[in-house]
Amino acid sequence: xxxxxxxxxxxxxxxxALLAGCSTGKTxxxxxxAAPPKVSSDPVTLTLFxxxxxxxxxxxxxxxxxxxxxxxxxxLEIIKSGKGTTAEELxxxxxxxxxxxxxxxxxxxxxxxxxxxxxxxALIKKxxxxxxxxxxxxxxxxxxxxxxxxxxxxxxxxxxMYLTYYNKDIFDKFGVxxxxxxxxxxxxxDLQRKLTRVADGVQYQGMDPQTFRYGHPGxxxxxxxxxxxxxxxxxxxxxxxxxxxxxxxxxxxxxxxGKKSWTDQFFKDRTTAIFAYRDYISNFQDLEKxxxxxxxxxVSYPSFKDSPGIGIGTDSHNxxxxxxxxxxxxxxxxxxxxxxxxxxxxxxKDGKLSPLTDQDLKDNFGKNLDILKGxxxxxxxxxxxxxxxxxxxxxxxxxxxxxxxxxxxxxxNDDVVTLLRQANEAAAKSIEAEKKK
Numbered sequence: 001x002x003x004x005x006x007x008x009x010x011x012x013x014x015x016x017a018l019l020a021g022c023s024t025g026k027t028x029x030x031x032x033x034a035a036p037p038k039v040s041s042d043p044v045t046l047t048l049f050x051x052x053x054x055x056x057x058x059x060x061x062x063x064x065x066x067x068x069x070x071x072x073x074x075x076l077e078i079i080k081s082g083k084g085t086t087a088e089e090l091x092x093x094x095x096x097x098x099x100x101x102x103x104x105x106x107x108x109x110x111x112x113x114x115x116x117x118x119x120x121x122a123l124i125k126k127x128x129x130x131x132x133x134x135x136x137x138x139x140x141x142x143x144x145x146x147x148x149x150x151x152x153x154x155x156x157x158x159x160x161m162y163l164t165y166y167n168k169d170i171f172d173k174f175g176v177x178x179x180x181x182x183x184x185x186x187x188x189x190d191l192q193r194k195l196t197r198v199a200d201g202v203q204y205q206g207m208d209p210q211t212f213r214y215g216h217p218g219x220x221x222x223x224x225x226x227x228x229x230x231x232x233x234x235x236x237x238x239x240x241x242x243x244x245x246x247x248x249x250x251x252x253x254x255x256x257x258g259k260k261s262w263t264d265q266f267f268k269d270r271t272t273a274i275f276a277y278r279d280y281i282s283n284f285q286d287l288e289k290x291x292x293x294x295x296x297x298x299v300s301y302p303s304f305k306d307s308p309g310i311g312i313g314t315d316s317h318n319x320x321x322x323x324x325x326x327x328x329x330x331x332x333x334x335x336x337x338x339x340x341x342x343x344x345x346x347x348x349k350d351g352k353l354s355p356l357t358d359q360d361l362k363d364n365f366g367k368n369l370d371i372l373k374g375x376x377x378x379x380x381x382x383x384x385x386x387x388x389x390x391x392x393x394x395x396x397x398x399x400x401x402x403x404x405x406x407x408x409x410x411x412x413n414d415d416v417v418t419l420l421r422q423a424n425e426a427a428a429k430s431i432e433a434e435k436k437k
Contacts, residue, residue: 037126044330045075047097049087051106054317055282058157062347063101063338070337074330087114091324098325099335103159104315107145107152108391111320117152118321123332124151129339138355141314141388154339155316155355157347160385161279162211162301162311167266169295170195170204170273179274181300181382182309185209188274188302189246195273196252205253207274208262212244213399213406217307217386221398221427228435230398230427232420244406245414255410270294276302281351285371297375300382314385316355353380397430398423 050059059078067076079085079097087110090096100111111117124131131139138158143149164179171178176194179187192206215221219240223231231237248254259265265272267283287293301311319335321328337343344354344361349368354361362381366372401423408419 041073043073043075044327045077046099046327046331046334047077047079048099048101049090049097049322050078050080051087051100051102051110052081054101057350058317058347058352062343062350062352066338066343066346067334070343071334074334076334087111087116091116094324096322096324098322098327098331100153100320100322101156101317102153102320103317104141104145104388105391107142107318107320112146112152116322116324118323118325118328119150119152120154120321120332121151123321123328124154127332127336129154129336133341133356133358134339135355135357137314137385137388138316141316142318144388144390153318153320154335156319156338157317158353158355159279159315159317160311160313161353161380162277162313162383162385163279163379164274164276164299164301165266165280165284165296166274166299167270167272167294167296170270173199174204178297179299181376181379183299183302184305184308185243185302186305188276189243189250191274192247192250192253196250198252202271203252204271204273205265206250207247207272207276208253208265209244209247209276210262210406211277211312212240213402214312216240216304217310217312220389221395221402222392227392228394228431230401230424230431232398232402232424232427233417237420238416241405241409241416241420242414245409245416248409248412249414254412267294279351281366281369281371285369288371298379299376300379303383309382309384311383311385314388394431394434397434398427401427401430 048063064076064078067074077097079090081087087096091114096116100117102111107117123129134155135158138155138160139151142153142155143151146152164183166179168178174195174197176191179191188207188209195204195206197204216236219236221230221232223229260269262272262275263283266275267287284294284296300309303309303311319338321331321335325331339355341356341358341361344356344358345364348354348361348365351366351369351372353365365380366377404426405419405423413419
């Protein structure tokens with residue numbers, strides 16, 4: 001570890017007693033058949049590569065401490081990706097860790113390309129991990145990151161939690177009824193019109209529909225049967241972005257020079273009534289800690305009329321074994337434990353969605369979080385993520401142009417067809433240039 005000495009290595013924990021394996025939920029024919037494989041209990045050091053920033057409670061409590069409590073004879077070290085410790089640098093130095101903690105896109109974009117991920121099917125069978133207990137959309141999303149549907153990871157937690165947060169004080173100020181679960185975007189446009197007004201010299205607005213840029217359930221950016229022909233000019237996309245542009249056409253919601261970000265407008269200035277996006281529960285915890293609590297609640301994420309109850313994106317934070325690991329069996333034992341109901345039962349209490357479908361886990365969601373007491377917590381489970389798609393190496397090039405186009409909506413340019421044509425042409429040029437590299 002000389003090459004990475006002094007880098008972002010977190011605390012070392014001792015673990016012993018290997019996991020006895022995850023049950024399949026089926027009655028074994030004999031006690032001998034049910035016995036877990038024997039694995040050496042000799043002291044061993046495992047390293048875990050942490051690709052991205054993660055809340056301390058996840059890394060410390062639900063990985064380091066949980067593993068320490070379960071297994072006393074393995075030493076676990078966490079190495080954060082950073083200057084001098086990127087995946088490429090560690091691989092080049094022959095020091096890449098045993099376990100990878102990453103999100104879906106990076107499986108394909110980084111680790112498959114580098115040949116760093118190990119296919120888990122054999123170990124899953126060997127240790128009787130029941131894949132039927134997982135949310136199938138999450139497993140499908142992971143398999144779609146692989147060239148031939150390989151399973152290169154198991155999900156640690158479901159990061160597909162989309163919600164509508166709202167500031168009750170603004171609704172009360174203008175006498176507007178609170179939003180409800182199951183509302184569609186057109187109903188939120190109506191709230192935008194009712195809540196975007198000036199009061200006491202302050203300009204308020206209903207919401208900022210930033211998530212429109214991430215697409216629409218079931219709509220592809222590419223022409224049918226292709227993965228390199230952008231198709232942003234079809235009727236579906238025109239209708240989608242016309243609805244998005246309508247939010248910015250409401251008087252008082254127009255873009256102005258120096259206008260703050262949508263997160264600042266909601267959490268800091270409190271001039272925006274509704275914020276619809278991912279898991280931002282920790283932001284409300286921070287407001288409480290800072291002595292500036294908000295009077296808020298949640299409802300389910302807005303959906304579209306043609307796809308009720310469906311949100312955007314399917315994502316999870318995942319655990320993989322590196323192909324270079326000399327301790328694959330021990331690494332899998334740790335992973336199998338972290339995704340088991342035993343470990344997940346504690347994770348969900350701190351506000352992370354489990355990849356397991358067990359109802360007990362849903363019922364215990366957020367039990368440790370005082371910030372969620374009295375809130376409409378069940379709204380979290382009323383929106384399903386979009387079905388995942390096969391990874392397209394050119395998707396980012398198209399989404400970059402959509403983001404550029406969206407900035408024009410914010411500024412009041414509602415010529416949707418012209419903007420989509422420009423985005424489509426720019427994306428096509430970028431794809432052709434990429435193919436020539």
